[in-house]
Amino acid sequence: MCYAVKMKFFVPICKLDQGNNMEKFPLKGTSSLSNFSHNTAVSSPVLGTTYNSVSAAQTTNGLDGNGDARLRSSALNRAGSLSSGDDMGDQSHQATRDRMRHRYIIKKKHDSIWDLVKGAHDAWSGWLCVLLVGLFTGVAAGVVDIGASWMTDLKFGICPGAFWLNKEQCCWSYSDSIFDDGNCSQWMEWAEIFGQSKEGAGHYIVSYFFYIAWALLFASLSASLVRMFAPYACGSGIPEIKTILSGFIIRGYLGKWTLIIKSVGLILSVSAGLSLGKEGPMVHIACCIGNIFSYLFPKYGRNEAKKREILSAAAAAGVSVAFGAPIGGVLFSLEEVSYYFPLKTLWRSFFCALIAAFVLRSINPFGNEHSVLFYVEYNKPWIFFELIPFVMLGIIGGVIAALFIKANLFWCRYRKTSKLGQYPVTEVLVVTVITAVIAFPNPYTKMMTISEISRISIQQLKLLELNQEFTKPYGF
Numbered sequence: 038m039c040y041a042v043k044m045k046f047f048v049p050i051c052k053l054d055q056g057n058n059m060e061k062f063p064l065k066g067t068s069s070l071s072n073f074s075h076n077t078a079v080s081s082p083v084l085g086t087t088y089n090s091v092s093a094a095q096t097t098n099g100l101d102g103n104g105d106a107r108l109r110s111s112a113l114n115r116a117g118s119l120s121s122g123d124d125m126g127d128q129s130h131q132a133t134r135d136r137m138r139h140r141y142i143i144k145k146k147h148d149s150i151w152d153l154v155k156g157a158h159d160a161w162s163g164w165l166c167v168l169l170v171g172l173f174t175g176v177a178a179g180v181v182d183i184g185a186s187w188m189t190d191l192k193f194g195i196c197p198g199a200f201w202l203n204k205e206q207c208c209w210s211y212s213d214s215i216f217d218d219g220n221c222s223q224w225m226e227w228a229e230i231f232g233q234s235k236e237g238a239g240h241y242i243v244s245y246f247f248y249i250a251w252a253l254l255f256a257s258l259s260a261s262l263v264r265m266f267a268p269y270a271c272g273s274g275i276p277e278i279k280t281i282l283s284g285f286i287i288r289g290y291l292g293k294w295t296l297i298i299k300s301v302g303l304i305l306s307v308s309a310g311l312s313l314g315k316e317g318p319m320v321h322i323a324c325c326i327g328n329i330f331s332y333l334f335p336k337y338g339r340n341e342a343k344k345r346e347i348l349s350a351a352a353a354a355g356v357s358v359a360f361g362a363p364i365g366g367v368l369f370s371l372e373e374v375s376y377y378f379p380l381k382t383l384w385r386s387f388f389c390a391l392i393a394a395f396v397l398r399s400i401n402p403f404g405n406e407h408s409v410l411f412y413v414e415y416n417k418p419w420i421f422f423e424l425i426p427f428v429m430l431g432i433i434g435g436v437i438a439a440l441f442i443k444a445n446l447f448w449c450r451y452r453k454t455s456k457l458g459q460y461p462v463t464e465v466l467v468v469t470v471i472t473a474v475i476a477f478p479n480p481y482t483k484m485m486t487i488s489e490i491s492r493i494s495i496q497q498l499k500l501l502e503l504n505q506e507f508t509k510p511y512g513f
Contacts (some may be wrong), residue, residue, distance in 0.1 A: 175396025
């Protein structure tokens with residue numbers, strides 16, 4: 038049986054019986070599809086596409102955010118549905134409803150003092166909402182940074198006097214500590230705790246074992262939490278955020294459980310030493326915070342179009358705390374993720390990004406008075422000859438990035454068509470073991486903390502200054 042659905046043009050849509058476990062995936066803007074039965078799949082002869090889902094009993098969850106159909110199908114069955122049309126409501130209809138609400142408030146505010154207060158509250162509720170989003174986004178970013186730093190150092194040793202301190206904080210808390218070239222009298226490595234000397238094969242083997250064991254523990258906890266409690270917490274979340282801001286609703290994707298599991302899983306994944314970053318997930322975390330706080334204000338909680346304005350500001354705050362760049366966050370939200378970005382949203386996004394960056398810098402998670410891990414101060418001028426290695430670095434980086442993207446796409450396609458996709462936790466553990474085994478022997482790949490990276494940078498700067506002093510002509 039076929040139907041004609043009115044979009045920008047008439048598209049014949051056929052209704053196919055596919056069993057009881059099938060759900061529908063409506064096309065964007067096709068509100069009349071909501072009348073179809075849940076036991077159908079929707080196909081379009083014109084578009085050449087069939088939109089259906091796979092039942093949770095036939096699929097398993099995955100942990101990769103790059104097109105894992107098994108995970109997303111199971112997540113849709115568990116937490117909600119991807120929908121548009123009746124759930125979202127037409128953009129112009131929602132805008133008209135908001136204008137009518139605003140006119141009613143303007144008309145009633147002259148009747149009494151209470152109506153005047155309600156009108157004022159409605160006027161500045163948007164600024165209050167983005168203020169709260171910026172505050173809590175900065176706090177969340179600080180907690181993630183501090184937790185990841187502590188758990189990363191936990192793979193190497195522990196501070197016996199105060200186990201909640203990382204290596205750098207443990208050495209700073211005692212006046213008699215000696216912290217030179219990475220050595221600290223108050224910090225004990227796991228080999229020392231188990232009676233091994235600071236040098237020798239026994240120390241190396243015990244440290245190697247604990248490094249791999251802690252990495253496996255962190256990775257398994259992260260994967261299990263995501264699979265059992267919040268399948269939507271997988272991946273970076275930016276593609277789905279763009280989908281939501283384009284007008285779709287993914288129920289449960291920005292909920293409180295996703296926020297909690299995403300934050301905890303991000304700390305565990307970074308601490309495991311996996312080759313991933315927390316920049317993309319911070320945008321997802323910020324949008325979860327924005328979605329939760331929007332329900333405190335009926336103006337935004339009951340209107341999906343107005344709520345997307347808060348989510349645009351939250352996305353800017355997420356990039357701001359990830360890179361320490363409020364203006365960059367606003368540009369990212371404007372150019373990459375948002376489809377509707379009025380002028381008032383621009384200023385609110387900038388305000389939200391500034392608040393988030395200020396809160397994160399006030400927390401000072403890295404102990405260097407900066408909100409990002411890799412902060413560079415340019416206090417020496419560059420010379421023309423340095424352009425050659427700069428260009429070479431750019432070329433090499435571009436080639437490696439292109440190869441990585443192609444390899445990632447190939448691996449995602451292979452995962453979907455093989456049995457590997459049925460064992461996502463096992464896949465994560467295998468990747469963790471391989472990464473840990475390769476990373477530990479190289480001192481540059483196993484370093485994840487700001488203190489170790491700063492120590493190497495300071496040593497290189499001292500060598501450079503000594504070289505300049507040695508080669509300086511006599512008398513200058």
